Amino acid sequence: MDMQTLFSLEGQVALVTGGAYGIGFAIAEALAGAGAKIAFNCRTQANLDKALEDYAAKGIAAKGYIADVTDEAQVADLAAKIEADLGAVDILVNNAGIIKRIPMLEMKAEEFRQVVDIDLAGPFICAKAVIPGMLKKGHGKIINICSMMSELGRETVSAYAAAKGGLKMLTRNICSEYGEANIQCNGIGPGYIATPQTAPLREIQPDGSRHPFDQFILAKTPAGRWGTPEDLMGPAVFLASRASDFVNGHILYVDGGILAYIGKQP
Ligand code: NAP
Ligand code: GCO
Numbered sequence: 001m002d003m004q005t006l007f008s009l010e011g012q013v014a015l016v017t018g019g020a021y022g023i024g025f026a027i028a029e030a031l032a033g034a035g036a037k038i039a040f041n042c043r044t045q046a047n048l049d050k051a052l053e054d055y056a057a058k059g060i061a062a063k064g065y066i067a068d069v070t071d072e073a074q075v076a077d078l079a080a081k082i083e084a085d086l087g088a089v090d091i092l093v094n095n096a097g098i099i100k101r102i103p104m105l106e107m108k109a110e111e112f113r114q115v116v117d118i119d120l121a122g123p124f125i126c127a128k129a130v131i132p133g134m135l136k137k138g139h140g141k142i143i144n145i146c147s148m149m150s151e152l153g154r155e156t157v158s159a160y161a162a163a164k165g166g167l168k169m170l171t172r173n174i175c176s177e178y179g180e181a182n183i184q185c186n187g188i189g190p191g192y193i194a195t196p197q198t199a200p201l202r203e204i205q206p207d208g209s210r211h212p213f214d215q216f217i218l219a220k221t222p223a224g225r226w227g228t229p230e231d232l233m234g235p236a237v238f239l240a241s242r243a244s245d246f247v248n249g250h251i252l253y254v255d256g257g258i259l260a261y262i263g264k265q266p
Helices: 003-007 022-033 045-057 072-085 109-137 158-181 196-201 212-220 229-240
Strands: 013-017 037-042 063-066 091-094 140-145 183-190 251-254
Touching: 013 022, 013 072, 013 109, 022 037, 022 045, 022 091, 022 140, 022 229, 037 045, 037 072, 045 063, 063 072, 072 109, 091 109, 091 229, 109 140, 109 158, 109 183, 140 158, 140 229, 158 183, 183 229, 196 212, 229 251
Parallel strands: 013 037, 013 091, 037 063, 091 140, 140 183, 183 251
Antiparallel strands: none
16 A cells, blocks of 8 residues: 555544644644544634634634533534534544643542543543444544643642543553454643643743743753644544554653653753
8 A cells, every 4th residue: 555545534534622723723634634524623602613714724624513522412412413514433533621730639629520521531422422433434543632641740730640541541441442343542642732721831931031830841851842733743644544553552652752751960
């Protein structure tokens, strides 16, 4: 098979959850560039309208829907609408997610549950909604957007780390349960990526200097920079394409080398 065909997503239907902006938007753009038809969801009409303009500006005829990934009925309805509009989903990217940066002793159990609900139960609910269609088609690709926090902890992100660690294991479990049915479920573990989610960690200080966390990340990353959503485009196309048909249950860290590095010596 030639390389173009191996990586082509021509005729495939991709659902990118939370694909209105940030990492999800860049991944959707990459999948569209490889030939896929794009569907995405988000929670507000304002974000949906803005995203449709942004997709159109890139020449991508994406279909956008309002659906909260934590709501089983809304997600079932989303999958049905996509099937009617574009065909059953071949590629699911579980990208929608939130973070709450609160020290554990100050965090309410309700806040912890909200993060786990969106970042872990959400991917379960979305996968459950599209796997039956994949079983009928005889193939499927599920890409779960994990995190450095699937491997590492840090102060203030207990719920996020618990959810993203769980998402790594959900990835392996979907692989275990549906690998035989020719469904590949893998994860991408982005490093620190410049998006709205991490904007508070990069705010310029009143004296004009870089945020201390920003400096910390630069020192922790062998690449010496923050990642960009574009850094995730190639890995996403690989994991969505036939090129990865024997890759299953794997987490591909795209982190500029953070996980390989002990940190700058004093
Ligand atoms: P972002 O800029 O905050 O975007 C998150 C997206 O998720 C938004 O489009 C948001 O849409 C959507 N979303 C949130 N909750 C949702 C829900 N309940 N139902 C449907 N959509 C929902 O975040 P990002 O930085 O692009 O991150 C995307 C994913 O990558 C997340 O899972 C994040 O944890 C992960 N990640 C990010 C980084 C990073 O450094 N940025 C690193 C590793 C992993 P609405 O708010 O409009 O609904
Ligand atoms: C944080 C960050 C991270 C990143 C990402 C790292 O507060 O530490 O927001 O959690 O967003 O998930 O891979």
